[in-house]
Amino acid sequence: MVSLLPKLSKVSSISEEDNKKSLVYVLQFINIFDEGIKRKSKFIPMIKARANAYRVYKSLEKEAEGDVLPRIAERKIEWLRNGIDKKDIKKSKISLRDYYIGMLSTVLYTIKHELGIEYELLMSRDDDEIFCKLYVTEYWLKKRADDTDYHLKFRKKKKWDKKFQMASPYGPFSLNKKYSGKGKKIFNCYDEKQRESDEGTFFTYNDKVRLLNDAIYTKLDLYVLKNFDIMIDAFPIHENASLNVLKKKWATLKAIHKAQPLDDIKNYYSESIALYFAWMGVYAIFMGYCAAVGLIVFIILCISSAMGENTIYTGTQVFFCLFLAIWASFFDQFWTREERKLAWKWGTANMTKQVHHREKFEGKFQFDEVTGKMKVLKRDSEKRNLKKSISFAVIGFLIAAVIAIVIAIFRLRVYMKSTNDLKDYGSIVPAIVYAIQISIFDLIYSKVSIWLNNLENHETTNDYNNNLALKLFLFRFINSYCGLFYIAFIKMYLSSDQCTENGCMWDLGLQLSIIFITNMILNIIEIGLPWFLYKFRVQWEERKMKKHMSKAMRKELLSIEIQSKYEPYENPIEDYMEMALQFGFIALFGSSFPLLPILAFIEIILEIRVDAWKLCNITRRPDPVKCENIGIWKNIVVFIAYFGAITNSGIVVFTSGALNHFELPTKIVVFFIIEHLFIFGIATVSYFIPDSSKIVNRGIAWCRRITQKKEFGKLMDDRPSFVRRDSLSSDFSIFLSYYDMTYHEH
Incomplete structure (x- = not known):
């Protein structure tokens, strides 16, 4: 090791342990x-x-x-x-x-x-x-x-x-x-x-x-x-000893059957990253339940179809629609409880909200009279409003372009089905083209949305990430689902593009399965790209390295220099987005293809280990970020759950064929009745399942009390004090309320 500075002398007044x-x-x-x-x-x-x-x-x-x-x-x-x-x-x-x-x-x-x-x-x-x-x-x-x-x-x-x-x-x-x-x-x-x-x-x-x-x-x-x-x-910097433990017990497909070491992930990376993987773990468990029910439903549908029992067939489809609506709500509520439990366990419950000033925020650098410090202050509000207007215009244009392309793809489908030579490929080819189009436009819009978000010049990191997530979700929601809405609710009323003999549910299931398979293939390609870029950087450095440099120095510097060539890990926005869209495919349209949750379950299990592998092998160690919850992604999951209730109601009434013998006005009335029942069911689940358990609530209050006792100078003395209530100051009355809450236990 060649040091450019002399070694620093130790401070004699400090103990050897403190000087380490x-x-x-x-x-x-x-x-x-x-x-x-x-x-x-x-x-x-x-x-x-x-x-x-x-x-x-x-x-x-x-x-x-x-x-x-x-x-x-x-x-x-x-x-x-x-x-x-x-x-x-x-x-x-x-x-x-x-x-x-x-x-x-x-x-x-x-x-x-x-x-x-x-x-x-x-x-x-x-x-x-x-x-x-x-x-x-x-x-x-x-x-x-x-x-x-x-x-x-x-x-x-x-x-x-x-x-x-x-x-x-x-x-x-x-x-x-x-x-x-x-x-x-x-x-x-x-x-x-x-x-x-x-x-x-x-x-x-x-x-x-x-x-x-x-x-x-x-x-x-x-x-x-x-x-x-x-x-x-x-x-x-990465620590090899701790990192190797994570690689062996977590970041490998060999550990696919094991529970994730969330505490180790939190200790090595941060609460933010650990929460993402905890959310993925809960999502995998609930998708496993959904996959099991979907398999049973698929078997019943096959048997009833073979026996010609249309009543059982239709009733099973309706049941699965209802199940998906309630399942999505249970997932959200269970995660909320788990999230609160982890926040209690990791010491982030009710933590003071930290506002991080965004590094790339642009404005006039001047003295801020509020904080008494120099900082970048916001620019003219008219310019900000103009930039937001530009963002809305660009987003609107891209959404219109996506809808136009989807219409063109389905027009291609009509053309192919009306042409004898292409008739046999009229369902498969447009479905594949649509799936590829989704991935291409997602990639384009990711770049555009980042540019638009930078243009809007958000002051805090939290505002920046939330606005970016909303932009991405808005566009990808329309890009991913508009074709499916067309098949489920519009196609049956068009004479030029009728559903197959098996009905629109079959067409919807075919399109969903092709989208899923295409996404899985593209994800495999996506995994290889960071690894290829990392290898390219290392080999480029090897070519530039001078031949006369000693082997000892090369070995000494290798670890830090190689880590500098890793891809930086910004935040898990893209990872959350990918899983939120997958959740939407299941919650909104999963009833059309009951085996779809099985594919989703396999993808989630693989995604957890692949994301872990990327984080441990080809990504720089990120700065640790403390957080209490997953933020805006919970709101997105709740939105999908409620929207899924509306979609599943529409599938029951309009797409499944269960009410084909009714006129359209009657169907609309039935749709609103079922939709209200589904939403009532979701709201009931949310009402009767509290956001955190009684133990967690007591634990958080007890932790706060112990912390306050330390601040008052009563270290680790958690025995109740026999002090008259009327002798306590206002500060200590708060202190006593926690005592009442936690120590009258039997």
Whole structure:
């Protein structure tokens, strides 16, 4: 290993245990010493260079108060010194290399001397990149956690033996001398493999990343560093020991029959990613139930059809429609309870909503009188409204284009069925073309929706993700389902495109099965693409690598450099979207093909392990994100469940043939009656099944009480206090309400 900096001396006043360093994060910079940069004749105006420097430090030169820039800027960097004549600044230029060196020097100085984060610089194998490995000590983590009231998990006590005490509380860490000697009795400790133990660190790797990122962003804007082409990227690092455990017990098809290690996933990645896989697990269980019922229904339909029992055949179809409507509601309610349970278990229940300012938010960078800090403020509302109008217009145009293409595909179907030579292929070929069209337009619209969402310039990450999810779902809902609505409810009334002899239910089932099979094939291709890109990047680096570099150095740098070539993991929006659409196929139209849930179940089981494999093998470790729930995706699932009640009512009345002997007005009346009954059934399920169990509610209240006791200085003393109610202050009356709720147990 070739270090570009001397090793840092240890602080003598801190214990050896507190002085233990941990590698937490990696910053990836361009190599400012590269000969290619030296040869570049580019120059940058000094006024722009100075503005960029202040922007990295979240300030403007004219608004800067005190020493915004580190002292090294005044002492060592000519173009950043104070007192330079403004006329000289406007006229002068500096070389690109001097600009890079000045910026990197100030950033590294801030990291080491102002934030107290230790670092080590390593050169890439082909000398075109510098990797900055960031280390923090145990004491630094404790100090940062104390300053920010960071919550850590309490150590479980033996007397916490009631069911509502199975999940340990989380409370703010404190360096107060009164508590410092009791730390290991209060908080969990973790060994080097992130396992709970009697000795070790108080902080998991995710805790360390969050604390380090929080510290860096108080002084520096890493996104601006990337935007100014000074920094390439920043990422947490994979830990081979913990990662290999996940690979063996989770990210492999050999573990397909095993339950997912959700706690391990949460500990290694984050609550956000663990919630996605937990949701997938619950979805797989419910799809398994649906597949079993669908298989029984399919067998009954086959037998009744062979025997000519139309009454049994139609009655079974109606039953399956009703089952799907109620099944979708049960899935939503069960997941809500499971989600609440996991939030309690992982310490995120009722957590304070964190608003993350989006890095790419554009606006005027100026002083915000509300927060008292420099920040990017919103631009003119008229421009924002104009951009939203453009988004609506583009979305409307694309939706109209999709509907036109679907009409053209079904016109092709009519043409083929009316042509003798093509008649035999009149059902299959248009169905395949429609399935391929769905995938192509989904890909196109994904790019367009991201562009539109960026154009709208959302201020927070949460707003950005929610708006992107809604755009994607709106378009894909129409793109995926409009052809199916045509077959189910319109086709039977057109003389030019009549259903087959087996009825519109058969046509609908054929189209659904082809869409599913096509999607499964495309998913296999999608899996291979990230792997191919990763291999291409690694091989490209191998070709560029200098032959004279020692094998020892190659081996030392291999892990970090290879991880830098992995695909970044942004968020699970696309993964959620894919499964939400699949849920829609089943909940809305599954009654037309009872075997469809079996295909869906197989796809879900494979998707869980494939997503896990991608995450563990060809994806960078993402920054850990805490969250309490799956957010807007729950609303989308609820919408599909209720819309499924309407769709299934229509299939029973108009498509199944059960009411063919009635006139259209009568069918419409029956449709509204059945639709109201289905929705009433869903609402009844939601009403009688609470969002969380009694144990979870008590557990959350108990955890809050224990946390409050720590904040009041009564560490780990969970025995009831015999204090008169009228002697308590208003703050302690709240405290007592939790005592009443949790300790009058039998």
